[in-house]
Amino acid sequence: MESRQRVLVINPGSTSTKVAIYESYTPLFTTKIEHSLTELQSLLTVEDQYDFRKQVVLKTLDEEGINLSKLNAVVGRGGLVRPIPSGTYTINEMLLEDLKNGYSGWHASNYGGIIAYEIAYQLNIPSFIVDPVVVDEMDAIARVSGLQGIERKSIFHALNQKATARLAAKALGRAYEKLNLIIVHMGGGITVGVHKEGRVIDVNDGLYGEGPFSPERAGTLPTGAVIDLCFSEGMTREKALSLMAGSGGLVSYLGTQDGHVIERKIEMGNEEAAFYYKSMAYQIAKEVGAASAVLCGQVDGIVLTGGLAYSQHLISLLTTRLEWISDILVYPGEDEMLALAKGAIRVINGKETPKHYPSGKLVGELEITGGK
Missing domain, CATH: 3.30.420.40 (ATPase, nucleotide binding domain)
Structure with missing residues (x-):
């Protein structure tokens, strides 16, 4: 019988941040935090933006009386990073830097992995991203566009x-x-x-x-x-x-x-x-x-x-x-929050092995430690 795992899920959008707590696949708490455009426009750097969102998330969880010490993992929506195979990825230093720098472009979802990492780091638990939009498993023949120098790209849901x-x-x-x-x-x-x-x-x-x-x-x-x-x-x-x-x-x-x-x-x-x-x-x-x-x-x-x-x-x-x-x-429809939670829970229950960014190779079991 699988143990009941509790995960925090963070999914930022352009003017909002969705937050949820799942125990196994059951939502214990879900909310959508709206951010005013004026408020966001006053945040001039990427660091200002993700720190602001992180503090709002932590404040919301505190006001709801949620005990973060009971969490087993934190999972964030993956952003525009390097093309990678499908899977659940532990957030390492390179992934963190690519999220901050917008390696393949910029989208609010980049903040998800950064916030997940920082919260998990403080709690000494794992942090993950799951199946970002840049998942790339395309065959070589599918990349051919018809014009030398231009390749077809894998950017999808x-x-x-x-x-x-x-x-x-x-x-x-x-x-x-x-x-x-x-x-x-x-x-x-x-x-x-x-x-x-x-x-x-x-x-x-x-x-x-x-x-x-x-x-x-x-x-x-x-x-x-x-x-x-x-x-x-x-x-x-x-x-x-x-x-x-x-x-x-x-x-x-x-x-x-x-x-x-x-x-x-x-x-x-x-x-x-x-x-x-x-x-x-x-x-x-x-x-x-x-x-x-x-x-x-x-x-x-x-x-x-x-x-x-x-x-x-x-x-x-x-x-x-x-x-x-x-x-x-x-x-x-699409249930992104549940999909993110499932990815993390499959890993911490041993049903799936997490992957190493950016190689896509499987991470050894002993490497699944805290956010550090």
């Missing part, structure tokens, strides 16, 4: 895709490492991962890169038209990137990224809304079809997840186009 893959494997009664799955995360961005026997061997870059358009991202665009856009009068790099991720997709066509608003328009007979929503489903289905070719048609299941998977209308549109390929499993 790794945390939710991996967690959902385990749920699907359980439902199918087989080990994840023995399955071929296509997993579609549908949120503000959309990523379609080809999971072959436990590895994501191909996936679209769901941020600025490629794939289907989404509620707020443009996805793959005609190259010549993009070049013309970038050289148009008044265009800057920052504005162009904003158009690709933030102002693209359904926002550019319908003025909103809110799926509920769009579906209400469709229900009221808005033909434009219906057309572009159907177009998004069309592009998602095309990406899944391409993913099935990667697996030579040997697909054990297509998994639909993320916030848009709550939409029965979208699921129906996708099912019509995809059910001939394989069975479809639907897991709406």
Whole structure:
């Protein structure tokens, strides 16, 4: 019988920090701490920012009467670090520095690992990150872009895709490492991962890169038209990137990224809304079809997840186009906090061996000591 482990989970967003305490897989406490934009803008350095968030987290836990001495580990959302294989990673000095310096770019999730490390260090317990967005298990052939000097990148919803893959494997009664799955995360961005026997061997870059358009991202665009856009009068790099991720997709066509608003328009007979929503489903289905070719048609299941998977209308549109390929499993939403907690608990219960950053090699059992 597994011992009951208690972990603190920290997941920072752009203007908020989610905090939870899990005992085994049961949440004992969850909250979302909102930060005012004015407050955050006054913090000029990375150190100021993560120290501010850490103090707010500790204050919140203290006010709730939570005894930190009962914690077995602290886990933070992994940020934009070096490309690494999937897994749970102990936070070492190099990982800490890459989080602070934004090795692969900057996102608020970088603060998660830093805060987790600092709290764990004081308590002399382990600290971890789990499946950051830069998880990279792509085959060499999948990296080829078509232009020397440019490689396709693996940037996707790794945390939710991996967690959902385990749920699907359980439902199918087989080990994840023995399955071929296509997993579609549908949120503000959309990523379609080809999971072959436990590895994501191909996936679209769901941020600025490629794939289907989404509620707020443009996805793959005609190259010549993009070049013309970038050289148009008044265009800057920052504005162009904003158009690709933030102002693209359904926002550019319908003025909103809110799926509920769009579906209400469709229900009221808005033909434009219906057309572009159907177009998004069309592009998602095309990406899944391409993913099935990667697996030579040997697909054990297509998994639909993320916030848009709550939409029965979208699921129906996708099912019509995809059910001939394989069975479809639907897991709406994403529970990042539980996924992070599970990663840490699997390690401290000995169900999974943590990995060493950045090599991805397994850490020896004796090395799983405090945050130091």
